[in-house]
Amino acid sequence: MAQQDSFLLYGAYGYTGRLVVEQAVGLGLKPTLAGRSRARVEAVAGEFGLPFTDFDLADARALDVELSKVPLVLNCAGPFCHTFTPFADACIRSGTHYLDLSGEIDVFRRAAARHCDFINADIMVMPGVGFDIVASDYLACYVKTRLPSANRLLLAVGRVEAVSRGTATTVLYQLGQPGLVRKNGKLAEVSTAWKQRRFDFGNGPELSITAPLADVFSAYYTTGIGDIECYVALPCAVPAWLLKITHRILRPQWLLGVLRRQLQKQHRAGPDPAERAAGRSSIFAEASSDEGQRVQVIMHGPEPYTTTAVVAAAAVRGVLQGKVKPGFQTPSPTFGAALISVIDDFEVIDLE
The missing domain is CATH 3.40.50.720 (NAD(P)-binding Rossmann-like Domain)
Incomplete structure (x- = not known):
């Protein structure tokens, strides 16, 4: 036992x-x-x-x-x-x-x-x-509770200053995949950087783009809201046309393989204790309804790891x-x- x-x-x-x-x-x-x-x-x-x-x-x-x-x-x-x-x-x-x-x-x-x-x-x-599913799932449930008639949900993850080698490897595996949102309860493919929007996570507006985060999936099961978009803040201003070109360039599997091998050679596993102690995380959530009602909240917390x-x-x-x-x-x-x-x-x- x-x-x-x-x-x-x-x-x-x-x-x-x-x-x-x-x-x-x-x-x-x-x-x-x-x-x-x-x-x-x-x-x-x-x-x-x-x-x-x-x-x-x-x-x-x-x-x-x-x-x-x-x-x-x-x-x-x-x-x-x-x-x-x-x-x-x-x-x-x-x-x-x-x-x-x-x-x-x-x-x-x-x-x-x-x-x-x-x-x-x-x-x-x-x-x-x-992070970020636990935090975003809580926020999705929170805004749905505040606005029970909500049928649209938007989630945005603030800039992450440093990532681990494992996280970077996972991101590489996802490159070349189509963007995803949820429309009328069903997952729908969209282009890379399908939408751009600026969110103020606490340090002024940051350019963010739609991204195929798992929150698109989990938030639907948590809230039942049928239209969901997820955004991530970019580390710097990047034109949408450049993102789309980069997306196409990185599709070939042989190139992704080269990038993964180079990544494994890096000695730095992830943020050090001082960086984690100083780091912060932010997630924004917005729920809206056909009647024009809207609620917005933001969560601030410790560094993601x-x-x-x-x-x-x-x-x-x-x-x-x-x-x-x-x-x-x-x-x-x-x-x-x-x-x-x-x-x-x-x-x-x-x-x-």
Whole structure:
């Protein structure tokens, strides 16, 4: 019988995974750390005095054995388009609940498509228990509550000053893919930088463009709002025509492969502690109705990787304490404000 504080944390030696390990231990949880490299996972486990195991996700038998020992797995190993399906299959076989840190819309599509399979296995599968899904999901629910008649939702993520090597790799995998929005309840492909808009996240207007964030998917399941657009702030002013050209240039897979290999050579894994302590995150949300009503809010909080570690560990604790709804789930309907409330120094401001 698995202990109430035990779970499997896969990808423990990655930049974000290690932050989550530290946060989980601080909450009194006792994860079994896992990953493909025995030497790397053993090093992290030794630092925290935790059990560990190593296996490749292609080894279904090893995956089944390890998942049979725990009630829950938290997958921190991206790109999640490669790691989600092996875990989903194995979780169904073993009856193990699943969380991950994904912000990839394709992962959410796959999870939603298998909703009935997860219900039949009596497991909860919830991608995206990090920044920005947890924060944006809460804001989407918040503005929907303020304006129940809303049928349009806009979400915008403020500029992120520094990203980890893993995040950058995931972004590269997504380059060359079409833009996505939701229209009348259905996902619709749009061009790169389909729309541009300026948002004031607190330091003056910042140019932002539509982007195929997973929030387009998750916010629909959370709120039922049929028209959703997501934006990301650009690090500098970039003309739309240049973005469209860059998008076409980066489509060839051989070029993406070259860029990924160069990225792996970088020694810097992600923001250092001083950068994370100084960093901030912002998300803007706007809901509107056909009657001309509109509400706008903005959320300010800690740096994104710090936020991810805090809310991911809180989600794990919640599942281990019994906050479980079988099937594909999004954060707010399951946890309410419980995940956001554990974040220090965060605020939600009603703009109108």
